[in-house]
Amino acid sequence: MGVMSAGEAEAFKVFEAEGWSARAGTYGGLTGAITGRLAESLLDAAGVRSDWRVLDVATGPGYVAGRAAARGARVVGVDLAEGMLELARQRVAGVELLRADAEQLPFDDASFDAVLGGFVINHLPHPQRALAEAARVLVSGGQVAFSVWDRPERMRVIGVVKEAIETAGVDRDALPAGGPDPYRCADEGEFRALLQGAGMVGVTVRTVELTHRIAGTEELVRGLLGSSVRTAALLRAQSAVARRRTMAALERTVEPYRTSDGALELPVSAKLASGGKR
Numbered sequence: 001m002g003v004m005s006a007g008e009a010e011a012f013k014v015f016e017a018e019g020w021s022a023r024a025g026t027y028g029g030l031t032g033a034i035t036g037r038l039a040e041s042l043l044d045a046a047g048v049r050s051d052w053r054v055l056d057v058a059t060g061p062g063y064v065a066g067r068a069a070a071r072g073a074r075v076v077g078v079d080l081a082e083g084m085l086e087l088a089r090q091r092v093a094g095v096e097l098l099r100a101d102a103e104q105l106p107f108d109d110a111s112f113d114a115v116l117g118g119f120v121i122n123h124l125p126h127p128q129r130a131l132a133e134a135a136r137v138l139v140s141g142g143q144v145a146f147s148v149w150d151r152p153e154r155m156r157v158i159g160v161v162k163e164a165i166e167t168a169g170v171d172r173d174a175l176p177a178g179g180p181d182p183y184r185c186a187d188e189g190e191f192r193a194l195l196q197g198a199g200m201v202g203v204t205v206r207t208v209e210l211t212h213r214i215a216g217t218e219e220l221v222r223g224l225l226g227s228s229v230r231t232a233a234l235l236r237a238q239s240a241v242a243r244r245r246t247m248a249a250l251e252r253t254v255e256p257y258r259t260s261d262g263a264l265e266l267p268v269s270a271k272l273a274s275g276g277k278r
Contacts, residue, residue, distance in 0.1 A: 004180065009125035012179050013080060013101070016123055019229035020060070021083025027061060030223025034157065034212050034268055035119055036063045038147060041208050042118050045145035045274040048073055052113040055137065056095075057102045057130070058120035062088035065095045068116070076112075078105070103129040110139045117146040119270075121194070122182045131198035138277045144200060148185040150207065150269035157212055157266045158231060160253045161224055161246075168245035170237050179230065191273045200275030208272050214264045217250045 004012065020027075028036070042064055048054055050072030056065040059077030061084060068075045069092065077092075078100035079085050085097050100106050102117065103126055115134040121127045134144050152159030185191040188205040195203045214220050225232045238246060257264050 004125045012125055016229055017080040017082075019232070020079075020081035023226055023229070023232075024061070024081070024083035024087040026226030027084070027087075029226050030157070030214070030220070031227035032061060032063070034210075035060070037210060037212075038208060038270060038272075039063045039067050039118060041272055042116050042145050042147055043067055043071065045272055046114045046116055046143040048114050048116075048143075053111065055105075055107070055112045055115045055134075057105075057115060057117040057134070058123070059088055059095075059097065060084045060118075062092035062095060062097070064116055064118050065097075066092040069094045073114075076107075078102070103133060105133045105137055107137045109136055110142075111137045112142060113139055114143045114145070116144070119147055119149065121146050121185050121191075122148045122180070125180050127180070127185070127194060128197060131194055131200075135198040135200065135277055140277055142277045143274065144195065144276075145272065145274040146185075146191075146195075147208070147270050147272045148191065149182070150271055151183050151186045154267065154269040156257065157214075157220070157268055158224075158228075160250060160257075160266065161220065161231060161235075164246045164250035164253050165234050165238070167249040168238065168242045170234050170242060182230065185273070186271055188271060191271055195273055195275045199277065201278055203273065203275035205271055205273045208270045210268050211265050212268050213259075214266060216262060216264060217247060217254060220254075220264065220266075221247070221250070 052073045054068045054073040054075045056077040059065045059079050065075045065077035076096045078098050149155045152162045191205050192203050257266050
């Protein structure tokens, strides 16, 4: 996708913040269940230790923030979605939680030993600004770690539904205009360059893989409706006829992942990038 105008970027941020707030209560049903399993990998990539000052960007329900606090870190979590912050306040103790934009952080220079961002870069209109902000608030020698979803052909929880929707058709005029490329940083070179462009050194990008079990196609679609924003918007933009075609296509698409008891075991793949500030 091309460069977003300031108006498009702001409209997309509002769309996302409202969408994630609305799904705070159901996020853990699917997407959150997966991101929660990947939280420790993010902490390990940054080497988070006791007494570190840690910033968790787009904290959501606080999965990463809570685990960082459990390691003895002093943690601040930020998010644009007030509904997610309310949920995090209920779930996580010992973490300061604030509404803030990853692209314009309200902190002084050199405030943190580590900045973490689990599955946020793919949602940002200007990810390079978020990395520049992360670098700004880091101390010299501080660490960053960010994760994004891999492409749909490898991140099958999203991929099988996306392919079924494309087969059935969708009214794209019903969707918000613009939006960043959600898979830009699935390219390891792009992800590495993003961190290096913010001045990070020793940058590494690796793939993290696991398998997630889901009871069936109805549960998969229900889970994405309750724990995604853009994919849920695609589903809701379909007519009743197109939705039925989607479900029929989905049944065919998931067949390779169906177990003997009828459940689905879907591959999950994410890219995890980390580096340090000079």
